[in-house]
Amino acid sequence: MKIPNMLDAKKRNKNEVKYTEYNVDFNNFGENKKFYVRTYGCQMNEHDSEKIKGMLSSVGFKSAEDINDADVIILNTCAIRENAHDKVFGFLGVLKHMKQSNKNLIIGLCGCMAQEEVVIKEILDKYKQIDFVVGTHNLDNLLKVLKEKIDTNNRQIEVLSYEGDVVENVPVVRDSKYSAWVDIIYGCDKFCTYCIVPYTRGTQRSRHHEDIINEVKQLVKDGYKEVTLLGQNVNAYGKDIYDNYTLANLLKDVAETGIERLRFVTSHPWDFTDEMVDVIAKYDNIMPYIHLPLQSGSNKILKLMNRRYTSEEYLKLYKQIREKVKDSSVTTDIIVGFPGETEEDFNETLKVVNECKFDGAFTFAYSPRENTPAALMKDAIPEEVKMDRLHRLNEIINKYSNEANKKMLNTIVKCLVISESEKDKNKVCGYTENMKLVNIVGDKSLIGKIVNVKITDTKSFSLDGEYVEEY
Ligand code: 5AD
Ligand code: SF4
Numbered sequence: 001m002k003i004p005n006m007l008d009a010k011k012r013n014k015n016e017v018k019y020t021e022y023n024v025d026f027n028n029f030g031e032n033k034k035f036y037v038r039t040y041g042c043q044m045n046e047h048d049s050e051k052i053k054g055m056l057s058s059v060g061f062k063s064a065e066d067i068n069d070a071d072v073i074i075l076n077t078c079a080i081r082e083n084a085h086d087k088v089f090g091f092l093g094v095l096k097h098m099k100q101s102n103k104n105l106i107i108g109l110c111g112c113m114a115q116e117e118v119v120i121k122e123i124l125d126k127y128k129q130i131d132f133v134v135g136t137h138n139l140d141n142l143l144k145v146l147k148e149k150i151d152t153n154n155r156q157i158e159v160l161s162y163e164g165d166v167v168e169n170v171p172v173v174r175d176s177k178y179s180a181w182v183d184i185i186y187g188c189d190k191f192c193t194y195c196i197v198p199y200t201r202g203t204q205r206s207r208h209h210e211d212i213i214n215e216v217k218q219l220v221k222d223g224y225k226e227v228t229l230l231g232q233n234v235n236a237y238g239k240d241i242y243d244n245y246t247l248a249n250l251l252k253d254v255a256e257t258g259i260e261r262l263r264f265v266t267s268h269p270w271d272f273t274d275e276m277v278d279v280i281a282k283y284d285n286i287m288p289y290i291h292l293p294l295q296s297g298s299n300k301i302l303k304l305m306n307r308r309y310t311s312e313e314y315l316k317l318y319k320q321i322r323e324k325v326k327d328s329s330v331t332t333d334i335i336v337g338f339p340g341e342t343e344e345d346f347n348e349t350l351k352v353v354n355e356c357k358f359d360g361a362f363t364f365a366y367s368p369r370e371n372t373p374a375a376l377m378k379d380a381i382p383e384e385v386k387m388d389r390l391h392r393l394n395e396i397i398n399k400y401s402n403e404a405n406k407k408m409l410n411t412i413v414k415c416l417v418i419s420e421s422e423k424d425k426n427k428v429c430g431y432t433e434n435m436k437l438v439n440i441v442g443d444k445s446l447i448g449k450i451v452n453v454k455i456t457d458t459k460s461f462s463l464d465g466e467y468v469e470e471y
Contacts, residue, residue, distance in 0.1 A: 050174050077110065132156040193306045331360040332358050
């Protein structure tokens with residue numbers, strides 16, 4: 001048994017990072033068995049789940065449509081806020097019942113919660129229904145841990161707390177045939193004081209650009225239309241391994257593979273250079289959509305958060321992006337109720353929001369995370385104040401998303417159609433270049449294509465449109 005340790009998770013020693021190849025060769029021990037993977041959290045987790053599915057499929061497991069048909073259930077978890085925890089612990093109650101009626105059912109837990117010392121202690125203590133735990137750093141060992149569980153019937157807990165490695169060629173079963181996630185950098189060294197990610201995901205470590213480009217070239221050959229480059233902070237790409245190769249170089253090289261649409265998330269304003277903005281502006285196949293977390297508009301709070309920029313610097317970058325990148329949309333993340341946030345600080349945030357008029361925002365009430373510096377800070381904000389601020393912020397955010405969407409009314413835009421519409425079977429849905437979700441009147445044959453769509457109506461969180469053949 002290996003359990004996580006938060007002090008070790010904090011250490012940073014780049015020399016410890018190893019680049020290796022996936023090297024697991026088992027017989028088909030999953031034959032005649034089914035798996036079900038439930039994913040919580042960010043795109044990085046979504047993509048890790050595709051790797052989990054890839055590894056399981058490589059030894060004969062099949063995917064179960066219905067969780068009740070599964071022999072192995074895996075929860076790929078998120079630790080970013082307390083409510084992410086609550087969802088998982090709540091679901092473990094349901095799984096306990098399932099296990100009572102199916103003694104052979106195997107339940108595994110992976111992802112960021114697996115990296116938390118407190119969570120593992122709680123699991124060891126109270127959640128006997130969990131059969132195995134694999135951390136984020138050794139996800140490539142999933143099959144070994146699962147096989148050990150099956151062979152010995154002993155509970156397996158394998159979580160490492162170190163800087164992490166870069167493992168290439170992990171098998172992957174992608175959820176979409178048209179749009180693919182591609183990791184470019186793992187971990188984070190920013191240590192924003194509220195954030196648990198640097199502890200659960202390890203040090204910032206970039207994949208070699210040749211490996212990324214080869215992966216994208218293969219995706220182009222396989223017919224993918226869109227690639228999204230992933231990292232906790234993609235703008236730090238390359239800093240750990242190259243003297244002279246940054247996200248700007250990578251974007252250019254990936255754009256030149258001929259992929260029709262190229263996206264990237266998430267950006268940290270501190271690492272965003274002029275050169276990066278210029279490359280985004282220059283290439284038509286780099287999509288004009290940037291997610292640029294603000295977190296707070298108050299310089300006092302930004303400093304306490306260790307964000308490394310002021311609101312003035314944020315605004316300068318923001319304006320530069322809006323000016324240079326044609327028809328761009330910009331979304332953001334904002335936390336309210338960080339320790340010490342006064343009404344004045346909150347108003348500073350509103351001021352920046354009123355100036356930026358974001359296309360959209362993910363807004364959060366601050367949630368203390370064990371072992372992060374902010375959890376020890378004085379002047380915690382009462383829950384009802386946080387909720388009141390969140391509510392007031394959301395009203396303004398929605399007003400601006402509505403306004404931004406209204407500007408698109410009656411325009412004809414290009415959409416990548418990704419699936420049938422969930423609500424209406426006569427419609428399909430897709431994304432515009434600037435990442436607006438559109439419900440489109442049109443038939444299923446459009447799925448997987450980039451088509452022209454006329455925007456006929458707009459809402460806060462989506463647009464309505466109709467397919468136009470020619471214009
Ligand atoms: N409390 C609330 N929100 C948080 N985020 C990260 N950590 C916390 C926390 N402890 C938010 C940030 C980040 C997004 C992914 O989640 O806004 O950008
Ligand atoms: Fe967390 Fe900050 Fe790193 Fe983003 S940049 S993952 S908020 S520590």
